[in-house]
Amino acid sequence: MTEVDRFADIRPYRDEEVPAAIERLIQDDEFIGAIAKYRFGSLMSWLGWALRPLIRQFLRYKWAKVTTIHQVQTGVARYMSRMIATSTAGVTFSGLEHLKKEQGYLFVSNHRDIAMDPAFVNWGLHTHGFDTVRIAIGDNLLRKPCATELMKLNKSFIVKRSAKAPREMMKALGELSAYIGESVRDGHSIWIAQKEGRAKNGDDKTDPAILKMFYVDGKKQKIEFAEYMSSLNIVPVSISYELDPTDKAKARELYEKSVNGSYEKGEFEDIASIVAGIVGQKGRVHVSFGAPVCQGFSNPEELAALIDQAIWGSYRLFPNNYLAADVTAHANASEQAAFQRRQAEVPAEHQPIWRAMYAKPVENANKV
Incomplete structure (x- = not known):
């Protein structure tokens, strides 16, 4: 059978x-x-x-000889190497000493860029001898059949955000929770964002609803929250971009929402964001892997707070962040001039939102 x-x-x-x-x-x-x-x-x-x-x-x-997922990943790695050389001023990593190569982890990451966040996490793991992750991706990004093919070839699994009926939602959550738990137990690491959608305003906050989703299968098995979540080896990941290639688009969206109460995305806007994030200039990029969060919590809210503290505390702050927060001591004259030039490219009415986006990580770091 x-x-x-x-x-x-x-x-x-x-x-x-x-x-x-x-x-x-x-x-x-x-x-x-x-x-x-x-x-x-x-x-x-x-x-x-x-x-x-x-x-x-x-x-x-x-592609005649490409017959395995590993070969697909090797091809992606070659592309990543070229992309890093042409669109960044270097990528650095910290915290990998917290991880064991034979262990599966649930990487809960801040989320600034649709494609590049998991790609940079994978690059850090791949170049340090770890296996790459299985990537959570919302079905809202898979409207085209070719997008689904590409993502599933690149170790992505589907989060069914389009499920609306209560029974359908519970079935989708149970399936997703079980898949994540089984993957980690089998030694396959998972990447997932700390909340649905990117932190367009720069505020990296974990949604407890994501953690409740992880626990659905544990609850079904009647395992205590703290015990089950500890077994998932949750690792907070903080990704910092010196420059966000999509910052102007994010500021425009947030401005429209603040003025009109809503913002209607264009049909290909998500795809345009993905392309801009890949090819656009990102400056320096840093990825920080935290230690697994295995204790100190008894409910989703407490666990979310611990993940936030880890992400805020390890976020690599760049001159842009300090200048946006009106802290000039961490930037030299040329960095200040570059910041002013970049800000001048942003429409005047969007500039306060644009500055707040870069300043928020400084504010969050000060809370730690």
Whole structure:
């Protein structure tokens, strides 16, 4: 009797599923069209009919020998190396001494960038001899079939945010909780953001609802909250960007919400944010891994507070952060001038929100 694949609709692809997934990508017109537009721009309007078959042929040749998830990850690592060289002033890591290579962890991270946050965590783990993580991704980012294929090839599992009916939501939460718990117990680490959506205002705060979701399976097994959560090896992760390539877009969204009460995202706005986050200049980047949080809490709120303290205390503050908070002692004259130039590119009415975004980590660090 075949074993039931209970996580089939949310889990990442396995090795044996890689060739078929790659073939579906090659056959996907939107995926091929996106590559053609990115690489050839205006030529697409009058040469698209010729370019699409050539791109398919090239990808089929290039990916012919890619048959495992490890090979996909190796390809991503090559791309990461180039991206770091062209869009950062260097990436540094701290706290890896807290981790054991044979152990599975639940990395609960602050969230500033859709794609790059887990990518930089993975880069730190990969370059220090650890296995890469399974990445939680909301189904709101997977509206296109090709996006689902790409994410599941890159060890992403699906968080069903679109579930609305109570019974459907509880089923989705139970499935997700069980998948996370089983992954960690089997030695596979997980990356998940500390709350739904990015901290567009710079305030890195853990949502206790995320922690309650982790506990759904523990509660079902009648295990005490503290005991079950300790078994998940929760590691707070703090990711700091000297420059946020999407800062102006975030400030605009927050301004619109403050003035109009709401903000309507464009159809491809999330994709545009992902692209801007990948190719945009990020300055220096630092990723800090905390020690596993295994004690000192008895409920979700207390655990959330401990994670926040760890993230705020290890956040690497850059001159931009201090200058936005009107602390000039940590920045030299050229850094101050660069900050003023960057601020001048932001519409005047958005500038207070833009400054507050960079200043918030200083305020949070002062609470620790």
